[in-house]
Amino acid sequence: MEKHVKRTSKENSEAESSKRKREGSIVWQHFEKTNDRKKAICTYCGKMLKTAGNTTNLTDHLKRIHPNRLTAEKLPVSTKLDAFLLRDVQYPADSKRKKELDKHVMRMIALDVQPFSIVNDTGFRALMHKMDPRYKLPSKTYLRDVSLLKVYESLKGQLQSALECVEYVAITTDGWTSKTNESYLTITCHFINTEFQLNSAVLSTSTLLTSTNHTAANIADSIRVVLTEWGLMGKVVSIVTDNDSTMKKACELLEVKHFPCFAHTVNLLVQDVLKLEILGPILTK
Structure with missing residues (x-):
């Protein structure tokens, strides 16, 4: 045995x-x-x-x-x-895990308003390697030219679906001029959704149709292009801008009621008051 x-x-x-x-x-x-x-x-x-x-x-x-x-x-x-x-072998570029992590990095940059170059920072790269050695951070060029566009298209589709259910919207807009004399315009939409919640969303930040033309007609045409793209041209009941005469004229051309910005109006009032002769001695003292 x-x-x-x-x-x-x-x-x-x-x-x-x-x-x-x-x-x-x-x-x-x-x-x-x-x-x-x-x-x-x-x-x-x-x-x-x-x-x-x-x-x-x-x-x-x-x-x-x-x-x-x-x-x-x-x-x-x-x-x-x-x-x-194999603990340090990197994920393939087309792997599900790699795409998921790239998406979260892009989301972090957008939410925290971080520069794309953060992916080149030594501390951030060390942190990500410690969290997952197999994950290789994408380049800032990839984030800017590929990831950002995907996020934008996704969010744009969600916003368009929400705006389709809205009957009326209000618009706020303002412009500024760069050192190269190019004019930019930002257009923000405000609306109440189907759940009676007030929402605000930036529709566009871009140069005017003719970037060096600051006329009311060019501003009106630039606003019209954005509103048409989003299907809002017939839904806008008011536009809020500063008290600039050119912006007021642009609203007239669009045939939409204009409301002057309250904060800008108060600022103009204070500036006018400070110019009064009676305040001269007090300001001097």
């Missing part, structure tokens, strides 16, 4: 050892051993590497030169050692 138990135990041990050898490392899916079995040749670039009895050098080569060939999403991790060595 004792001999039978020892023999069975030995057979099980040999079977387990044989199984481990058969499993091997997934690295060998990308390398071929030389005849002396001391080196391995990369099947992608032909580079010959020493194995030194383990696959550390081989894994490091794949991570640096062929990162897309060694991903947990495509290849099964057969051993705990492989899992440890």
Whole structure:
């Protein structure tokens, strides 16, 4: 009986050892051993590497030169050692996890009004690597030219759906001129939604149709283009602007009631009062 138990135990041990050898490392899916079995040749670039009895050098080569060939999403991790060595392999650009994290980075930049260049900051990059070593931050160019446009189109669609259910809206607008004499105009829409909640949303911030033309007609045409794009031309009941005569004339051309900005009116009043002769001695003192 004792001999039978020892023999069975030995057979099980040999079977387990044989199984481990058969499993091997997934690295060998990308390398071929030389005849002396001391080196391995990369099947992608032909580079010959020493194995030194383990696959550390081989894994490091794949991570640096062929990162897309060694991903947990495509290849099964057969051993705990492989899992440890693969901890820094980056997510593929088309992976669900990468896209989700890119979206959250873009959202953080928008909500906190951060510059796109934050992705190049040493501290932020170190933080993100500590949180998830496999995540590679996108470039500021990608965020600006790709991610931002996707977020804008998504939010624009949501706002358009909300405005379709609104019967009346009010508009506030103001303009400013850059150092190059280009005029910009921001148009903000205010409305009460179906749940009787007051909402405000910026519809556009852009140059005038003719950027160096500051006439009332050019301002009116620029506002009309934005309102038409959003399907609001027939829903606007009032436009609030400053007391500039050009803005007032633009509202007349649009045939929409004009309301002067209360804060701007108070500011003009204070400025006029400060110019009174009776206040001269007091201001001097």
